[in-house]
Amino acid sequence: DTEVTQTPKHLVMGMTNKKSLKCEQHMGHRAMYWYKQKAKKPPELMFVYSYEKLSINESVPSRFSPECPNSSLLNLHLHALQPEDSALYLCASSQGFGNRVREKLFFGSGTQLSVL
Amino acid sequence: AQKITQTQPGMFVQEKEAVTLDCTYDTSDQSYGLFWYKQPSSGEMIFLIYQGSYDEQNATEGRYSLNFQKARKSANLVISASQLGDSAMYFCAMREGGETSGSRLTFGEGTQLTVNP
Numbered sequence: 001d002t003e004v005t006q007t008p009k010h011l012v013m014g015m016t017n018k019k020s021l022k023c024e025q026h027m028g029h030r031a032m033y034w035y036k037q038k039a040k041k042p043p044e045l046m047f048v049y050s051y052e053k054l055s056i057n058e059s060v061p062s063r064f065s066p067e068c069p070n071s072s073l074l075n076l077h078l079h080a081l082q083p084e085d086s087a088l089y090l091c092a093s094s095q096g097f098g099n100r101v102r103e104k105l106f107f108g109s110g111t112q113l114s115v116l
Numbered sequence: 117a118q119k120i121t122q123t124q125p126g127m128f129v130q131e132k133e134a135v136t137l138d139c140t141y142d143t144s145d146q147s148y149g150l151f152w153y154k155q156p157s158s159g160e161m162i163f164l165i166y167q168g169s170y171d172e173q174n175a176t177e178g179r180y181s182l183n184f185q186k187a188r189k190s191a192n193l194v195i196s197a198s199q200l201g202d203s204a205m206y207f208c209a210m211r212e213g214g215e216t217s218g219s220r221l222t223f224g225e226g227t228q229l230t231v232n233p
Contacts, residue, residue: 042207042223043161056220088159101149101211102168105221107161 006091006108014116015081021111023074023091030096032074033105034066037088049074050096081115088112119143120208120224128230129198136183137193137227139208145169149211150191151221152182156204164206167191198231205229 004025013019023032031050035043048056049068063085065077074091092105121140129135141150152164167175167182175182183192195202208224 040205040226040228042226045220048220090159090161092161101147102166103149103211104151104163104166105161106163107153110159112159 004091004093004106004108006111008111009109010112012114012116013078013081018079020078021076021089023108024072025093026072027093027106029093030071031094032068033092034076035090035092037090043090083115086113086115119222120210122208122224122227124227126228128232131200131231131233132197134194134196135198135229137206137229139192139224140190141210142189143210143212145212151209152193153207153209154204155207165193200231200233203229203231
């Protein structure tokens, strides 16, 4: 099983809503990532979890709140988003130990988020 | 400073022909890894090929090969015998050594490849 599963695939929310994005992997990976991607642009790193602890936060606004309940799950809680937050949100995982330079990321299919 | 540069926003190739997608990078680390990913319109990022900075041979994976020129800091992707399904956005990415920086995969701006029948 080499899949990273993201739900939902599409999400439309208002600026006052609270919603969550979910990500799951069963490859025994110990590093998990959230990326944000605008159309025709490269993915931008938001957060990295290593062994279930937040190791990198790329100065993301507090209206995005990540959570890693266990080594297989990663959530992104959304609250009071702005229209400019509309984007494709990609989850990824990687081995998280050993020679980090060689580590490839396995990506999910993403959640296409629209904020109205 | 831009760490990964892809100078071709768009490329066109005829089916069954080969195409080269350019990528140059900038790092002062001796140990680093270079990756190519494909992103079809469906959105998923698909890993294609990896080249390590200490690897002496150019990487190959099926129809994909990486033309690695370390002194020039370039890692171009060569796709042989293009297929219609190769039409997608292609991203070059780099992971540098180091405890924290090793967690980051830095992407270039991407090249949109269109394969014509």
